[in-house]
Amino acid sequence: MTARLATHLSITALSVLSAAFILAAPAMAQTKPAAAAAAAPAGAAKLVPAQSDIAFTFRQMGVPVEGHFKKFDAQLAFDPKNAAAGKVSLAIELASATIGDAATDAELVKPEWFDTKKIPTATFQSTSIKTLGGGKFEVAGKLTIKGQVHDTVVPVALTQAGGTTTATGAFAMKRLDFKIGEGEWKDTSIVANDVQVKFKLAIAGMAPL
Amino acid sequence: MTTLNDNDNAHDPDAAPTMPAEADIAAPAPVPMPVLKTRYDGVAMAFHWVLAIAIIGTFSVGWYMADLPFSMTRLKLFNWHKWAGVTILALSALRLLWRLAHRPPADLPMPAWQKLAAHAVHWLLYAAFFAVPLSGWAYSSAAGFPIVWFGVLPLPDFVGKDKALAETLKEVHGFFAYGLGLLVLAHLGAVVKHVVLDKDGLLRRMLPGRG
Numbered sequence: 001m002t003a004r005l006a007t008h009l010s011i012t013a014l015s016v017l018s019a020a021f022i023l024a025a026p027a028m029a030q031t032k033p034a035a036a037a038a039a040a041p042a043g044a045a046k047l048v049p050a051q052s053d054i055a056f057t058f059r060q061m062g063v064p065v066e067g068h069f070k071k072f073d074a075q076l077a078f079d080p081k082n083a084a085a086g087k088v089s090l091a092i093e094l095a096s097a098t099i100g101d102a103a104t105d106a107e108l109v110k111p112e113w114f115d116t117k118k119i120p121t122a123t124f125q126s127t128s129i130k131t132l133g134g135g136k137f138e139v140a141g142k143l144t145i146k147g148q149v150h151d152t153v154v155p156v157a158l159t160q161a162g163g164t165t166t167a168t169g170a171f172a173m174k175r176l177d178f179k180i181g182e183g184e185w186k187d188t189s190i191v192a193n194d195v196q197v198k199f200k201l202a203i204a205g206m207a208p209l
Numbered sequence: 210m211t212t213l214n215d216n217d218n219a220h221d222p223d224a225a226p227t228m229p230a231e232a233d234i235a236a237p238a239p240v241p242m243p244v245l246k247t248r249y250d251g252v253a254m255a256f257h258w259v260l261a262i263a264i265i266g267t268f269s270v271g272w273y274m275a276d277l278p279f280s281m282t283r284l285k286l287f288n289w290h291k292w293a294g295v296t297i298l299a300l301s302a303l304r305l306l307w308r309l310a311h312r313p314p315a316d317l318p319m320p321a322w323q324k325l326a327a328h329a330v331h332w333l334l335y336a337a338f339f340a341v342p343l344s345g346w347a348y349s350s351a352a353g354f355p356i357v358w359f360g361v362l363p364l365p366d367f368v369g370k371d372k373a374l375a376e377t378l379k380e381v382h383g384f385f386a387y388g389l390g391l392l393v394l395a396h397l398g399a400v401v402k403h404v405v406l407d408k409d410g411l412l413r414r415m416l417p418g419r420g
Contacts, residue, residue, distance in 0.1 A: 061288040062360030065353075100353050100370070103279045184281050 044205045045076040048164065051202035054092060058175065059192040067108075071096035079207045080158060083131045088139060090124040112182045119147055124154075135159060135209050145178040158209060165206040170198040246314040248414050253311060256304040257415055260297060260338070264393070267293040268386060271345075275383075291349055291356045295364065298342035305335060317409050330395050337389035344385050348378035 054069045071093035078086035094114040098105045109116040126141035135158045143152040156169040174193045175181055181191055249257070267290060274286040316324050349356050350366035352375040357363045368374060403411035 060284060062357035062363075063288070063354055064357075100372070107279045187281075190281060190284065 045078060046204050047074040047076065048202040048204050052200060054199045057196040061190060065099055067097055067099040069093065069096050070098060074201060076203060080209045081207065083129045083137055086129045088126040092122045094120060094122055112185055113180055115146055146180065148178040150177050160209055163204065165203040167201040167203060168199065170196060172196055249313055250311055252307055254415055254417060256300065256307065260300055260304065263293060263297050267297060268390060271386060291345065292359050294342040294345050295356060295358050298339065301338035314414055317411055327399065330392055334392050334396065337385060337392055340385045341382065341389050344378055344382040348375060348382045351375035351378050
């Protein structure tokens with residue numbers, strides 16, 4: 001058992017290393033800091049916003065509409081080998097939400113929807129992290145939007161390549177739990193209650209899996 | 210009811226057609242002449258009137274909703290407009306197939322230029338029945354809002370999400386829609402001319418009834 005695990009780990013390490021080498025080789029000459037970040041110790045993990053994405057999908061009168069948040073940040077104290085001790089938090093600037101339609105985007109910030117003037121950010125604060133194996137984790141935490149707090153479990157899959165860790169996952173939430181869409185917009189036959197949230201977070205400097 | 214109808218037929222001068230008499234006059238070959246259709250068939254009439262109402266209604270909604278500020282009403286109207294437009298497109302396809310398989314009644318006697326104008330307007334109307342909804346569909350897709358017919362059936366996007374293209378298609382859709390509007394006005398103008406000035410019974414070709 002131990003031997004097999006060791007073999008598996010060394011193979012993983014080998015492939016991560018070779019992947020890192022292949023990816024880093026062309027960039028090595030110009031970007032020394034990237035190499036430094038890759039070698040950074042655990043706990044210094046940092047979100048790379050330019051390569052990250054948080055998207056949400058909902059249906060209006062049956063039509064799927066996808067939106068993105070353009071501004072968000074994360075605090076990551078997380079070692080994949082000691083996930084239970086990890087802490088993850090996210091702050092999303094709600095006014096940065098866009099569905100690519102100016103009229104709708106202008107509407108999203110209004111009190112009926114995100115009410116960004118009152119509470120500009122949505123947050124996620126982890127309470128416990130479970131290791132599921134194979135780079136998969138289950139992050140339970142408190143999701144706060146518009147002052148409404150709900151326990152939320154988020155499955156996260158990690159992959160590592162070239163010093164960058166990519167965290168992907170998706171979860172479902174109900175918009176009305178967070179008072180997103182008030183007044184006449186509570187009508188879920190027009191805008192569905194179910195919202196799918198999908199994310200891809202690029203993280204530099206996380207400890208190896 | 211039956212009695213009433215029978216009486217009606219008996220008193221209708223047109224009920225027993227002149228066909229046998231004509232056949233008698235053209236004595237040597239007693240082959241009856243084919244009955245000339247003077248009306249569109251029932252299916253063609255149904256397509257005509259259902260689509261007339263649908264197109265006028267959908268055009269009006271489209272015209273009204275275009276400049277509405279963001280609201281739930283606007284959202285509803287846009288979706289209803291799209292659902293109606295796709296329905297008109299589908300019915301127009303069936304109508305075209307029916308039209309190709311069933312000849313309409315012969316033209317009424319009129320000057321050649323009027324015949325030409327009538328046929329041109331009819332062909333352009335058919336072109337618009339397709340051009341208007343197809344351009345609207347493409348506009349919706351390009352704007353990033355795929356059409357889900359009646360909120361149930363997702364329709365394919367034949368163009369991808371593209372802001373600049375959406376702006377262009379918006380113009381194109383409006384251009385075709387106003388073009389269709391002008392054709393409908395020309396069509397109605399011709400009907401009025403035939404009913405009021407010519408009194409040649411043209412409108413009866415598209416109305417159910419006898420004679």
